[in-house]
Amino acid sequence: MAGQIKARTLKVPITNVYAKGDYCAQLRLGSQAQRANLILDTGSSTLVVKQSAVKQNVVNHSVVNQNAYHPQDDNLLTVTSLAQEVNYGIGGWDGPVVTTRVALCEESCEDEMAFDKRLPHLHLARQPLVLDACPLAIVSSVKQQQTFGDADGILGLGYHHLNRSYDLKAYLESHQYSPAVTYPWPFADAISLSDTKGKSDCQSTINNESKRQSDTKAKSKTDNKNKKKTELPFSSEDLKQFKQFLWQQPEQDLIPYFTALEEHGLTANKFAFYSRRSSIHVTNGDLSPQQLANDPLNRGWLILGGGEEHTELYQGDFHTIRVDHDIYYNVTLTSIRVGDQPPIPAPALDEKYRKNYYSNAIVDTGASAIALTEPLYRALLKSLAAISPKFVPLIAPFKEISAQERGIDASLLDLSQWPDITFTFLGDMDGDLDENKAAGTQNSDRQAVSIVCRPESYWQLNAPGEGKACFKLLSQLPNWPNQTLLGLPLLNDHLVIFDRSVHKTGVIRFAKQK
Incomplete structure (x- = not known):
């Protein structure tokens, strides 16, 4: 019925209760249309889900996870030889890639027949968007699942460059794995694949690992010295070590979920995000x-x-800001201004980071705070102190990220006394960027665009509990370049449209909420 498919818009409800303020949409996975609450993240591109019997507590409640994906029950699951690994700066995961049916709809979609691909996919309100054979990564361990809090995974809304996978087919075949696939996951325990001899499946290999490790220890010291690093015992629990292993395998970019929707003609190449809290x-x-x-x-x-x-x-x-590069939603931040204080210039990204990070700021729906570079953060505190010295001790506890879990007494705050904070960016300009034109000349053609972050957005009342308050402007993250992460506090109070159809890299449009 392909001729009846029409591109349309889909207004999907989202909530922030599963991921400590980050927003989740509910997708339906596999032949059983299993529910999964996935974090909406423009800072990544991977569709990944965890398996879990019981969630951690949401606020003060333990919740049985009815939304967990159970691949063993999915009759549409197809295994592959691919694996993925993603590190988000705070937390990360690795695991196998499978393909299965993935659906998204406007409401809860209780009618299971709505997910049946045998039915025509018409241009009808409330009809789900359905992709068959959609790549889906599965988190390999319980420990790594903690990355997502009480959410079931992440729906990456970034560009395809961030959706790398690695093909382990040749590697597994060379170590006698048959079939040479990554699900079930063969790296759950510390194993030395160089000693694998003719095992018929991955699970039996893992179960017999203790014997293989004993055999390994019996080898001569000379053999051990000649082993490559990737042939020594290792497991996927060590993300850094496992990443080094994956980097030695053939890379294969996967088409991200939203990109696939657009390429199948199911929806236009843009999406909007509406939120009120961080x-x-x-x-x-x-x-x-x-x-x-x-x-x-x-x-x-x-x-x-x-x-x-x-x-x-x-x-x-x-108000339109141009996306400068389609790795992340890269934008150019020119300054921030605290109330009526003088603007604080935003330094350019250090030259050593340009190859991988491209600009001095990114817009990230998966970040529940704004993380300024260290110089900008110091200047921000100085400007706030110039307005009122009373502000300083209220902000001081939030130098530590852990303070977000405690907050301060909200009765100490009078938000009417706090200033707006204005973020100014290079805006859009007509036509595509001219690669032969000097960057400085092009930037001068672009109008400045200012987006206001109100006190009610950079302070969150009744968070993390009743009568508490949290300050949502943070300093530079450890081991992160001098790049500002523009998370939910800037997006709150706006309808934000990520329009990837404009130019080659897209634009981001901000309008005030009603």
Whole structure:
């Protein structure tokens, strides 16, 4: 029925209660249409899900995970020889890649027949968007699943460059694995694949690992010295070590989920993001996760294929920032301004980072705070202190990220006394970038665009609990370049459209919420 498929928009409800303020959409996976609450992340491109019997507690409640993906029950699952590894700066994972059916719809979609691909996919409201044979990564360990909090994984909305996988077929075949596939996962325990002899499947290899390790120890010292690093015992629990192993395998980029939707003609090449908070709004410590999710402040929208037509969500004109590179949603931050204080120039990205990070700022829906570079953060504190010395001790606890789990007494805050913080960017310009034109000349042709972050956004009241408050402007993350991460506090109060159809790299449009 391919002729009946039409590109359309899909307005998907999202909530922030599963991932400590980050927003999740519910997808349906596999032949059983298993529910999975996945974090919406423009800072990555991978579709990844965890397997778990029980979630950690949401606020103060333990929750049985009804949404976990159970690959053993998925009749549509196809194994591959691919593996992926992603490190988010704080947390990460590795694991096998499979393919299966992935669906997304506007509401809860209780009608299982709606997910049946034998039915025509028509241009109908509430009809799910369905992709068959969609690449899906599965987290390899319980420890790595903690990266996602109480969410079930991540839906990366970034570009394809960030969706790398590695083909282990030749490696597994050379070590007598048959079939040479990555699911079930052959690297769960510390193993030395060089000693594998004719095992018929990955699971039996893992079960017999203790014997192989004994055989390995019996080898001569000369043999051990001649082994390559990747032939020594290792497991995928060590992300750094396993990444080094993967880098030696053939790379294969996978088409990200949203890109595949657009390429199949199911939706236009843009999406909109609507959120009101960067921390869960908790007015009562006894509220259940469902009660928290029913709070309008903890809800939002993901609009696939559009945004501008949803005039119920915004007012006034859109302000457009050009995306400078399609690795991340890279933008150029020129300055920040605290109230009426003088603007604080934002330094350019250090030259040593340009090859991999491209610009001095990225827009990241998967970040629940704004992380400024260290010089910008120091200047921000100085400007706030110039307005009122009383601000300084209130901010001081949040120098440590762990303070986000504690907060301060909200009664100490009078947000009417706190200033707006204005972020100014290089905006869009007509036409495509001219590669033969000097960058400085091109930048001078681009208008400055300012986006305001209100005190109610960079301070979150009733977070992490009733009567508490959290400051959502952080200093530079450890081991991160001098690049500002523009997370939810800047996006809150706006309808934000990521329009990837404009130019070669796209634009980001901001309009004030109604």
